[in-house]
Amino acid sequence: MLEISNLHVGIEAGKTLQPILRGIDLVVKAGEVHAVMGPNGSGKSTLAQVLAGRDSYTVTAGDVRYLGGNLFDLPPEERAREGIFLAFQYPVEIPGVANIYLLKAALNAQRMHRGEPELDAVDFLALIKGQLKRMGMDEALLYRPVNQGFSGGEKKRNEILQMAVLEPRLAILDETDSGLDIDALKVVADGVQSMRSPERAIILVTHYQRLLDYIVPDQVHVLSQGRIARSGGPELALELERRGYAWVDGDQVAASRAEAGSQRGAGA
Amino acid sequence: MATQALKLDELINQGYRPGFTTFLEADTVPRGLTEDVIRLISAKKAEPEFMLEWRLKAYRHWLTMTEPHWSTVRHPAIDYQDISYYSAPRSRADGPRSLADVDPELLLTYEKLGVPLQERELLAGVAVDAVFDSVSVATTFKDKLAGLGIIFCSFSEAVQEHPQLVRQYLGSVVPYTDNYFATLNSAVFTDGSFCYIPPGVRCPMELSTYFRINASKTGQFERTLIIADTGAYVSYLEGCTAPMRDENQLHAAVVELIALEGAQIKYATVQNWYPGDKDGRGGIYNFVTKRGDCRGANARISWTQVETGSAITWKYPSVILRGDNSVGEFRSVALTNNYQQADTGTKMIHLGRNTRSTIISKGISAGHGRNAYRGLVNVAKSAVGARNYTQCDSLLLGDQCAAHTFPYIEVKNPTAQVEHEASTSRIGEDQLFYCQSRGIAAEEAVTMIVNGFCKEVFKELPMEFAVEAQKLLSVSLEGSIG
Numbered sequence: 001m002l003e004i005s006n007l008h009v010g011i012e013a014g015k016t017l018q019p020i021l022r023g024i025d026l027v028v029k030a031g032e033v034h035a036v037m038g039p040n041g042s043g044k045s046t047l048a049q050v051l052a053g054r055d056s057y058t059v060t061a062g063d064v065r066y067l068g069g070n071l072f073d074l075p076p077e078e079r080a081r082e083g084i085f086l087a088f089q090y091p092v093e094i095p096g097v098a099n100i101y102l103l104k105a106a107l108n109a110q111r112m113h114r115g116e117p118e119l120d121a122v123d124f125l126a127l128i129k130g131q132l133k134r135m136g137m138d139e140a141l142l143y144r145p146v147n148q149g150f151s152g153g154e155k156k157r158n159e160i161l162q163m164a165v166l167e168p169r170l171a172i173l174d175e176t177d178s179g180l181d182i183d184a185l186k187v188v189a190d191g192v193q194s195m196r197s198p199e200r201a202i203i204l205v206t207h208y209q210r211l212l213d214y215i216v217p218d219q220v221h222v223l224s225q226g227r228i229a230r231s232g233g234p235e236l237a238l239e240l241e242r243r244g245y246a247w248v249d250g251d252q253v254a255a256s257r258a259e260a261g262s263q264r265g266a267g268a
Numbered sequence: 269m270a271t272q273a274l275k276l277d278e279l280i281n282q283g284y285r286p287g288f289t290t291f292l293e294a295d296t297v298p299r300g301l302t303e304d305v306i307r308l309i310s311a312k313k314a315e316p317e318f319m320l321e322w323r324l325k326a327y328r329h330w331l332t333m334t335e336p337h338w339s340t341v342r343h344p345a346i347d348y349q350d351i352s353y354y355s356a357p358r359s360r361a362d363g364p365r366s367l368a369d370v371d372p373e374l375l376l377t378y379e380k381l382g383v384p385l386q387e388r389e390l391l392a393g394v395a396v397d398a399v400f401d402s403v404s405v406a407t408t409f410k411d412k413l414a415g416l417g418i419i420f421c422s423f424s425e426a427v428q429e430h431p432q433l434v435r436q437y438l439g440s441v442v443p444y445t446d447n448y449f450a451t452l453n454s455a456v457f458t459d460g461s462f463c464y465i466p467p468g469v470r471c472p473m474e475l476s477t478y479f480r481i482n483a484s485k486t487g488q489f490e491r492t493l494i495i496a497d498t499g500a501y502v503s504y505l506e507g508c509t510a511p512m513r514d515e516n517q518l519h520a521a522v523v524e525l526i527a528l529e530g531a532q533i534k535y536a537t538v539q540n541w542y543p544g545d546k547d548g549r550g551g552i553y554n555f556v557t558k559r560g561d562c563r564g565a566n567a568r569i570s571w572t573q574v575e576t577g578s579a580i581t582w583k584y585p586s587v588i589l590r591g592d593n594s595v596g597e598f599r600s601v602a603l604t605n606n607y608q609q610a611d612t613g614t615k616m617i618h619l620g621r622n623t624r625s626t627i628i629s630k631g632i633s634a635g636h637g638r639n640a641y642r643g644l645v646n647v648a649k650s651a652v653g654a655r656n657y658t659q660c661d662s663l664l665l666g667d668q669c670a671a672h673t674f675p676y677i678e679v680k681n682p683t684a685q686v687e688h689e690a691s692t693s694r695i696g697e698d699q700l701f702y703c704q705s706r707g708i709a710a711e712e713a714v715t716m717i718v719n720g721f722c723k724e725v726f727k728e729l730p731m732e733f734a735v736e737a738q739k740l741l742s743v744s745l746e747g748s749i750g
Contacts, residue, residue, distance in 0.1 A: 052701075053701075053705065056697065076704035077710070080706055080707035086705050088702065092702045095720055095721060096719070096720030096723035097716055097717065102703070102706065105712070106706035110707050
């Protein structure tokens with residue numbers, strides 16, 4: 001479904017381009033759940049945002065194929081309509097726009113894209129009420145402005161609600177677990193877990209192992225300094241929990257030294 | 269960033285949509301302003317002596333005044349001698365008796381603007397007093413309204429048919445000495461709307477006027493006078509649009525509202541005059557004086573305006589809260605794009621006890637647009653227990669536009685409560701990206717975000733107007749991605 005090869009991404013900082021991702025390789029197949037972990041600043045969120053189409057980053061090298069096509073050919077809204085969904089780490093507030101209005105516009109944009117008729121208000125409400133119940137959310141939340149005055153937990157649940165309604169092919173969850181108390185975490189995790197299906201791939205970006213207690217991933221990748229330092233099964237997350245990020249950071253530092261050394265060697 | 273900026277330019281450069289000219293033989297007086305011109309206007313309209321006298325007093329006073337320059341708006345000097353002060357469609361000479369008698373081309377013009385009169389008559393139940401250039405040409409529903417004792421007609425007709433009412437109320441809210449442009453209007457105004465609701469009558473339909481500037485270099489000077497007698501109610505809608513023109517056209521209207529004891533007047537405007545081209549050439553100068561007077565206890569006046577057009581919008585629809593417990597409201601959406609300028613707001617003058625006022629102002633600036641909110645809340649010594657709430661929000665799209673807020677608060681009574689809240693924000697990349705990542709195109713997302721920003725104002729508009737206002741905003745904003 002998703003093939004990332006040698007992806008390099010930077011962000012403009014003054015006149016220079018500050019590199020963030022420095023050669024990511026990752027293959028995600030339909031039906032799989034991948035966890036992307038790593039310390040602050042390792043590039044996890046950048047990866048999530050770049051996949052969704054955030055244009056404040058510059059892709060300097062590499063290639064991302066999604067469903068066989070070049071992902072970077074598509075503007076963000078096209079990616080969404082093709083089934084990519086990003087659950088935001090910090091969902092933004094949009095004053096005056098009812099939550100339900102955004103959700104309906106989003107769903108209908110996808111349906112139109114697929115050549116399906118738009119859902120009318122009645123059908124839409126029926127659909128969303130079912131999902132709402134599963135998320136344990138108050139119906140009043142639908143009529144409040146998008147994310148405005150939502151608690152941290154409500155915002156994250158709202159993201160999962162959107163995901164459930166939009167039924168993406170590739171869901172990317174950017175630290176959806178951060179800032180949640182244990183009960184909210186359970187609800188959100190159940191929501192994600194229920195979305196697992198053979199047709200769908202999920203990328204979980206997270207700091208902590210605890211989310212992975214509820215959603216056991218097929219693969220775990222640890223990002224460090226813009227590269228995938230280690231990949232493995234669920235046990236990798238546990239080891240990481242035990243040994244801390246310094247463990248992989250140490251590896252990365254060693255790797256950079258070795259690289260620098262070999263370059264010097266080649267020059268000599 | 270780069271691609272979005274490019275798209276922004278492309279979309280902003282879309283032309284103004286209602287741009288066309290109707291060919292009508294205009295009955296236009298030569299350019300320039302003298303006492304003779306005023307006598308001519310008054311004579312053409314067969315006005316009673318008191319009107320001519322009033323006009324002449326205004327003109328003589330105007331000669332002693334100088335054009336004000338205290339606002340933030342900038343424009344080349346206006347040559348008042350280069351304006352023709354009277355222009356009437358020639359078909360008026362024969363006097364159309366019904367819509368069937370109205371120049372078909374004129375009706376076509378309204379149709380192009382999406383204002384088919386007949387349809388409105390039948391479907392919307394809106395009585396339309398359409399001002400084309402300076403003379404009203406079609407007034408509908410008059411009979412039905414007349415049955416309730418409601419007078420809704422052109423100003424000229426009111427001068428002929430109801431001179432006592434005109435004499436009693438004209439200039440009683442905006443005196444002919446009020447300000448440079450209102451004084452000019454008093455001297456030369458050619459037509460407008462007149463409305464009188466008798467005591468205890470609730471006007472059963474929204475009253476509506478569509479204004480339109482047409483003949484080149486003809487300044488338009490409308491005068492609107494609305495009186496709601498004791499316990500009466502009226503909701504009045506004013507909408508306007510203008511065809512594409514190269515030269516700036518001065519538009520200096522005066523609107524006076526009078527609400528007697530327990531009466532309520534709602535006045536809503538959707539203003540879409542030609543805003544000028546993308547480089548700021550042309551466009552209407554919209555210098556308007558609008559003021560309401562809550563003359564009795566428990567009276568209520570509300571202004572709702574959506575200002576998307578004009579090169580320059582300069583107006584402060586105000587309320588004098590004279591009666592005890594009277595209520596004044598002002599809700600505004602002002603959008604400036606390209607090189608448009610707006611300096612708008614309100615004045616709430618609290619004189620009576622327990623008077624209340626609410627001000628909600630939403631300014632949106634895009635392109636090189638400049639938008640200023642200027643408002644005065646004045647609580648006189650007599651206004652025991654007066655209350656005001658003001659909320660002023662500015663939204664910026666792009667990095668070339670400007671927003672200013674000038675709130676003036678003068679309180680002379682210690683029991684008054686005055687609140688002022690203000691915010692300035694940009695349409696964030698974050699908001700846009702969030703919508704896009706849900707499959708919503710950037711352009712639609714901007715419209716959604718801006719409409720959300722304006723919601724508090726739109727919800728006060730009658731349904732059909734709210735829809736029109738949202739459409740206007742999206743047309744005016746297409747692609748304004750910051």
